[in-house]
Amino acid sequence: MARARAIRTETIVLRQQVFGEADRLLTLLTPDRGKLRAIAKGVRRPSSRKAGHLDLFMRADVLLALGRNLDIITQAQTLDAYRPLREELLRSSYASYCVELLDRFTPDGEANAALYRLLSDVLSRLSGSDNLALTARHYELHLLDLVGFRPELERCLGKGEPVQPEDQHFDPLAGGVLCPLCGSQRHGAQPISMHALRLMRFLQRSPYAAVQRLRVRPQVAAELERTQLRYITVQLERQLKSVDFLERVRHSGYSAAAKDGGAHAPARAAAPARQPAAGAE
Structure with missing residues (x-):
């Protein structure tokens, strides 16, 4: 033929x-x-x-x-x-990061319709979201799932037992969470708070509609970002170029920075949680 x-x-x-x-x-x-x-x-x-x-x-x-x-x-x-992604520097910087992340994890010529839909959806969300950082964290976890690098967040990778509702450890090289005992004995494992882990699990298992209106405390957002970016860097064995540029934009006093909603948003007093994800305001 x-x-x-x-x-x-x-x-x-x-x-x-x-x-x-x-x-x-x-x-x-x-x-x-x-x-x-x-x-x-x-x-x-x-x-x-x-x-x-x-x-x-x-x-x-x-x-x-x-x-x-x-x-x-x-x-x-x-x-x-997706005009806002070219008209606003902060949105453009997040879009560049999301595109580079996908580019690094995907080989040429390998069809993946779900991955295409995920990128299309995140570009649309970044065009209008008022919480760009949370949108990016949700995208990271769902992309990692689609490309075969889903982190284990439910069971201790050392003992294989469900993690308890307390602070844990996260080992990016092992690929997920460790209980306090196993984590304390593993070089490279770092503590992760119960609130950050709960939020990470909620983002991993939930559709975007369930998370888009979450209000996350700045310290939890910052911890989640550090944890996920460290995991991504270890899996790729390199740091993404767009990460440094995004950091410079967020720290530059750019006028749209208030729309970031992430680790560098002004700190405010935490209110009681109204959503099932821990760390939300």
């Missing part, structure tokens, strides 16, 4: 770089072909019909002419522009 010479597919633009005088080389995520690279010929010319449809983070319907080494985008139509 002859191989199709062109296909139509949805795609999200992960990365872009200048290619030649008027072209761009794009890294795309598709639901049915996974991650791939394609040339957008002439897209840098103002007269190009594809200009404005293939910007960073955009979701578009494209027609790909299949090549031996690189595909060529012959048509493109915007499905969702």
